[in-house]
Amino acid sequence: MTSPDLPSDSVHPADHRGHLLTEQVNPDSANLDQLSTLEIVDVFNREDAKTISAIASVRQALATAIDRAADQLRQGGRLFYIGAGTSGRLGVLDAAECPPTFCTPPEMVQGIIAGGSEALVRSSEGLEDRWEGGVDAIADHHVSALDVVVGIAAGGTTPYVHGALAESRKRGATTIFLSCVPKAQVDIDVDVDIRLLVGPEVLAGSTRLKAGTVTKLALNILSTGTMVRLGKVYGNRMIDVAVTNAKLHDRALRILCDLTDLTREQADELLEKSAASDLGSAHRSVKRALLMHWTGLNPDQSDRLLSRHQGNLRQARHEAL
Incomplete structure (x- = not known):
C-alpha cells in the first residue's frame, strides 16, 4: 500500500507502472489503427463483453459491500465515493442519481472527486498524486465510524484514494476498494476489496474504457442493492421516486x-x-x-x-x- 508518510506535496514515485493489468498492451487490438471502422466497433464489443464476467467473479464481495453499506446507512451513516479522474466522475454520477431515484437526502450518498466540481468537466489528473488530498477530503466531510467510504481507483495506485481510505480506517469507517488490478499487484487494507479484472484496454492504459464500464456496473449494483435493502424498492418498483418533474x-x-x-x-x-x-x-x-x-x-x-x-x-x- 502507498506509504502514509508521503508529504502532502509529494507525487507517487515514478516506479514503472507498466506491470499493472490496466497498463498492459492488449494483443487483440495491437493493429487498431489498421482496422476498418466496423472492425474497430467489433473489437470494442468483444472486449466490453468481459465486463459481465468480471462482475460475476466478484458477486460475493459486492453482496458483502451492499450489506455493510445498508447496515451503516440504516444507523444514520453516509455512503461516500472517492476517486480521481474517470473513477471520481463515476462516483459523483452514481451519488447524484440517488436523490431522484430513491428520494434520498443529498447527504446520504456523496461523491468526492480530486479537484472538486471543476474536475468533473476539466481534467485535474495531477491532483490524484496527493495522498494528503485524500486525507483532507475525508476530514472535510467529517467521516465517522457510521460512514462507508468507497475508494475507486481503476489502476489501484492512486495516492489520493489510498490516503482517503487510510484516513477513513483511522476514523473507524467501513472501507471498500474498487479496482481493476489484482491484489498481487496492489495490496491495500480495507474491509471489502473488490477487484474488477477486465484485462488490458483496447487503447492501452485508457481506463475510461472497459475499466470505466465495469466500475459503472459495480456502482449501479452497489447503490441500487443498498437501497433495496433499505426498503426503497417494492418488488422491482422505485417506490421512493422523487416526484419532481x-x-x-x-x-x-x-x-x-x-x-x-x-x-x-x-x-x-x-x-x-x-x-x-x-x-x-x-x-x-x-x-x-x-x-x-x-x-x-x-x-x-x-x-x-x-x-x-x-x-x-x-x-x-x-x-x-
Whole structure:
C-alpha cells in the first residue's frame, strides 16, 4: 500500500507502472489503427463483453459491500465515493442519481472527486498524486465510524484514494476498494476489496474504457442493492421516486396503477392526498400513497407506521393487515 508518510506535496514515485493489468498492451487490438471502422466497433464489443464476467467473479464481495453499506446507512451513516479522474466522475454520477431515484437526502450518498466540481468537466489528473488530498477530503466531510467510504481507483495506485481510505480506517469507517488490478499487484487494507479484472484496454492504459464500464456496473449494483435493502424498492418498483418533474410524475402514476386496481385518474388523486401530511413530509409520496390505499390510514398514520419499520413498505403493510 502507498506509504502514509508521503508529504502532502509529494507525487507517487515514478516506479514503472507498466506491470499493472490496466497498463498492459492488449494483443487483440495491437493493429487498431489498421482496422476498418466496423472492425474497430467489433473489437470494442468483444472486449466490453468481459465486463459481465468480471462482475460475476466478484458477486460475493459486492453482496458483502451492499450489506455493510445498508447496515451503516440504516444507523444514520453516509455512503461516500472517492476517486480521481474517470473513477471520481463515476462516483459523483452514481451519488447524484440517488436523490431522484430513491428520494434520498443529498447527504446520504456523496461523491468526492480530486479537484472538486471543476474536475468533473476539466481534467485535474495531477491532483490524484496527493495522498494528503485524500486525507483532507475525508476530514472535510467529517467521516465517522457510521460512514462507508468507497475508494475507486481503476489502476489501484492512486495516492489520493489510498490516503482517503487510510484516513477513513483511522476514523473507524467501513472501507471498500474498487479496482481493476489484482491484489498481487496492489495490496491495500480495507474491509471489502473488490477487484474488477477486465484485462488490458483496447487503447492501452485508457481506463475510461472497459475499466470505466465495469466500475459503472459495480456502482449501479452497489447503490441500487443498498437501497433495496433499505426498503426503497417494492418488488422491482422505485417506490421512493422523487416526484419532481413530468417524467417522474408519470412514473409515479404508473407504479400506483401497476400495484393497485386504480385508474390513472384515481392514482393521481391518491398521490395528491399523500402530500397532505403534518409531519414535515409535505410532498407527494408513492410509498405513502400505496400504504394509504392498502390500509385506509391517513398520511400521518402512514408515516408513523413506515417510521416504525424504517421505511420498509412491505413490513409496514404486513403489520397493518
